[in-house]
């Protein structure tokens with residue numbers, strides 16, 4: 204099979220994604236305030252091998268070379284995030300001009316290289332000063348976040364045409380405020396439900412602010428979505444799928460689309476109503492220009508009577524003897540097709556952009572090369588599934604690889620390698636992997652022959 208860029212049409216957006224904490228480093232440079240990830244990574248036994256993002260890919264200093272590399276790789280769109288605490292070291296109040304200057308330079312560098320900047324406003328690195336006031340569990344976050352969004356749009360909106368409000372809210376509220384495995388390391392149902400409700404309000408409010416200040420730009424937000432199937436074809440496992448789906452896939456997108464929270468399918472979510480204030484139902488909805496879909500795998504779920512609240516359990520790939528990545532995620536390209544077709548059933552969803560898709564595999568660096576066949580095939584197979592979904596009517600109009608270069612993968616530290624570009628973390632040398640070369644050739648509009 205030949206996979207050609209042209210088959211997707213000329214206005215299809217191709218790109219790569221990154222996030223500030225995962226690549227920038229310079230954790231305390233030029234007046235930046237601490238974020239919850241700066242602090243969480245200092246705690247013992249939270250991150251694999253004690254890794255942290257103090258230097259990461261040193262992107263804060265190396266962005267000119269990295270943007271130039273993207274240009275050489277024919278990448279026309281770059282999704283990155285802004286570190287809130289570079290702009291407002293205390294989360295709110297006084298602006299840190301050097302932080303603003305950095306993003307101005309970065310955006311200018313993109314433009315000079317003919318790369319469109321796609322900006323995520325929140326990719327998990329809350330200013331630590333705000334966490335001390337309760338972070339996402341404090342309803343005040345709506346005001347803090349609104350001022351930050353307003354400032355960014357006024358500063359950068361003359362050049363940024365695509366905005367994303369939040370990155371994967373179920374992950375930062377679930378892992379950060381319920382399980383405690385991500386920053387800020389809080390646990391429990393009350394923390395989860397309050398932070399989830401406030402995040403859902405912020406995503407819609409952020410959309411309203413961007414659109415009112417920059418009506419010409421396109422605004423969206425991003426969600427993780429994994430196609431979920433029952434482990435066994437039995438009623439109990441199907442019921443477990445329904446609950447897991449409500450929690451992982453539907454909790455944030457449906458209120459945004461004006462459908463409310465999926466309370467019927469997961470009773471425990473009814474606790475969200477404790478945090479409701481008058482008028483919230485309407486405030487949760489906003490008509491985004493696009494929605495970012497982030498997909499990596501499918502999940503298989505079984506009934507689990509002892510699992511608190513949800514009585515369901517995800518059976519990881521390692522237990523199922525299937526092909527898997529370093530994250531223990533099954534390699535299953537049709538999952539992205541199912542995700543797109545499912546979202547196509549939502550009425551008010553205008554445009555879907557795959558804002559993340561990619562795979563972590565162990566890489567071998569040999570004689571100056573990284574021949575990462577598995578990653579290359581993974582990406583190619585997923586792009587082929589996106590095309591199928593498009594041909595079947597899904598309003599999908601973009602695809603971004605996660606990620607440009609190997610970087611800090613949150614609780615897993617630097618162990619999982621997701622990059623199209625290899626990074627030597629001792630020397631900061633970059634080496635384009637075979638997958639990166641493949642993507643560059645694909646984007647160059649050259650005909651591609653099959654991967655051997």
Ligand code: NOJ
Pocket residue numbers: 222225370371497559605612
């Ligand atoms: C989700 C997140 O948005 C990103 O930060 C993370 O590195 C990738 N997916 C891979 O887990």
